[in-house]
Amino acid sequence: MKISTPLCPLVLAGLLALSGCDQQAKLTPQQQSGADPQLPAAQNFMIPPMQVPKAAGWAQGAMPKVAPGLHIERIAADLKHPRQIYVLPNNDILVVESNSPGTEAVTTPKQLIASMVKNQSGKGAKGGNQITLLRQTTNGWEKHLFLQNLNSPFGVQLIGNTLYVANTINIMQYPYRPGETEITDAGKELADLPDTINHHWTKSLLASPDGKSLFVGVGSNSNITENGPEVEYRRADVLQVFTDTGASRVYASGIRNPTGLQWEPVSGKLWAIANERDEIGADLVPDYLTSVTQGAFYGWPYSYYGQHVDPRAQPQRPDLVEKAVKPDYALGSHVAPLGLWFYTGHLLPAQYQGGAFISEHGSWDRSPLSGYQVSYVAFQQGQPTGKPIPVVTGFYSDDQKSLYGAPVGLMQDQQGALIIADDVGNSVWRVTGG
Numbered sequence: 001m002k003i004s005t006p007l008c009p010l011v012l013a014g015l016l017a018l019s020g021c022d023q024q025a026k027l028t029p030q031q032q033s034g035a036d037p038q039l040p041a042a043q044n045f046m047i048p049p050m051q052v053p054k055a056a057g058w059a060q061g062a063m064p065k066v067a068p069g070l071h072i073e074r075i076a077a078d079l080k081h082p083r084q085i086y087v088l089p090n091n092d093i094l095v096v097e098s099n100s101p102g103t104e105a106v107t108t109p110k111q112l113i114a115s116m117v118k119n120q121s122g123k124g125a126k127g128g129n130q131i132t133l134l135r136q137t138t139n140g141w142e143k144h145l146f147l148q149n150l151n152s153p154f155g156v157q158l159i160g161n162t163l164y165v166a167n168t169i170n171i172m173q174y175p176y177r178p179g180e181t182e183i184t185d186a187g188k189e190l191a192d193l194p195d196t197i198n199h200h201w202t203k204s205l206l207a208s209p210d211g212k213s214l215f216v217g218v219g220s221n222s223n224i225t226e227n228g229p230e231v232e233y234r235r236a237d238v239l240q241v242f243t244d245t246g247a248s249r250v251y252a253s254g255i256r257n258p259t260g261l262q263w264e265p266v267s268g269k270l271w272a273i274a275n276e277r278d279e280i281g282a283d284l285v286p287d288y289l290t291s292v293t294q295g296a297f298y299g300w301p302y303s304y305y306g307q308h309v310d311p312r313a314q315p316q317r318p319d320l321v322e323k324a325v326k327p328d329y330a331l332g333s334h335v336a337p338l339g340l341w342f343y344t345g346h347l348l349p350a351q352y353q354g355g356a357f358i359s360e361h362g363s364w365d366r367s368p369l370s371g372y373q374v375s376y377v378a379f380q381q382g383q384p385t386g387k388p389i390p391v392v393t394g395f396y397s398d399d400q401k402s403l404y405g406a407p408v409g410l411m412q413d414q415q416g417a418l419i420i421a422d423d424v425g426n427s428v429w430r431v432t433g434g
Contacts, residue, residue: 029332037330055122065394080128097128155205217258260340267382335371345416
């Protein structure tokens with residue numbers, strides 16, 4: 001059954017009242033961050049609590065707030081749902097404009113209500129299915145339509161003179177000439193990717209240091225396997241795809257939605273951010289940042305944060321729960337991390353050097369809101385330490401009713417500035433030292 005009839009606002013309001021508006025979060029994001037987050041008892045809801053601000057966009061002259069010692073400017077506006085950032089060696093910036101392909105059927109009232117609530121935030125806006133190139137000149141930032149006719153793209157990587165783009169269905173490769181502002185070549189497919197349903201449609205992408213393989217983050221096709229196990233084949237995994245043949249293998253598994261992959265510069269280890277499961281409480285489950293070990297299993301769907309069993313996953317797999325790896329670092333429940341960048345520059349103040357910036361796209365099933373910011377996590381000897389520090393904020397109104405923007409992709413440019421894609425605000429921001 002595919003449900004397509006919209007609910008009137010009065011009915012929607014009544015159903016949201018049933019969803020548990022009194023189920024406020026009892027813990028703060030700070031209490032649920034770090035190496036040992038507080039984990040309360042799980043709850044069960046007919047309809048989970050929901051709170052989402054309404055999309056308003058940025059007013060003329062308005063912009064996010066930054067921490068003391070930092071400066072922010074908008075370098076591009078009027079984009080079509082910018083999701084990812086990639087800085088080329090010549091300092092041109094590729095902006096991936098994209099959103100879900102809309103191939104997941106809505107089959108239950110709960111799914112319908114959740115999609116309506118989330119869409120009012122602007123997060124469901126139509127993407128451009130294209131990549132725009134930004135180039136800094138003496139007269140400002142030029143905007144060029146770089147690559148078109150893509151299919152819900154997300155990850156981008158350049159290896160030598162080959163540009164790899166991860167669509168929701170495959171990895172494409174294109175010839176790249178330094179300095180060009182448009183690619184007209186049709187490209188060719190390197191490898192296909194899991195594309196049934198596409199509940200989680202983003203495919204993050206990261207090249208190995210030697211350029212011989214690409215690591216791909218593939219999210220689950222459900223919250224907790226409610227769409228059946230057959231659609232979870234090679235899902236909730238980090239895949240390794242070899243660039244010479246296109247052959248692939250599962251590198252690590254049990255990560256519900258690994259939306260960001262990066263190499264930690266001190267240890268050289270692979271790290272990921274992950275969006276954890278929903279519908280068991282405003283304070284469960286914390287999203288996380290973790291190192292990713294080849295062959296390791298990280299719990300989804302059978303357990304969370306190590307061996308905390310989720311009884312909704314059937315049949316149970318105690319053998320897998322027993323070996324589930326506890327993530328390294330919690331980020332808070334429902335913050336929805338979508339961008340990760342280990343900062344290696346020197347343009348930003350010293351307190352932001354040597355650690356990781358994380359974009360938090362923001363909650364939809366937590367009250368009060370969580371996320372909707374770019375945070376910084378300090379690292380020492382290749383490991384996270386302390387608590388996340390808010391760095392770029394102000395993406396929603398003080399009363400939590402209006403949403404101006406939502407951060408997604410992150411990267412630093414050649415000068416060391418932090419570049420941020422903002423898909424609700426349809427903008428790209430550049431953060432420098434004050």
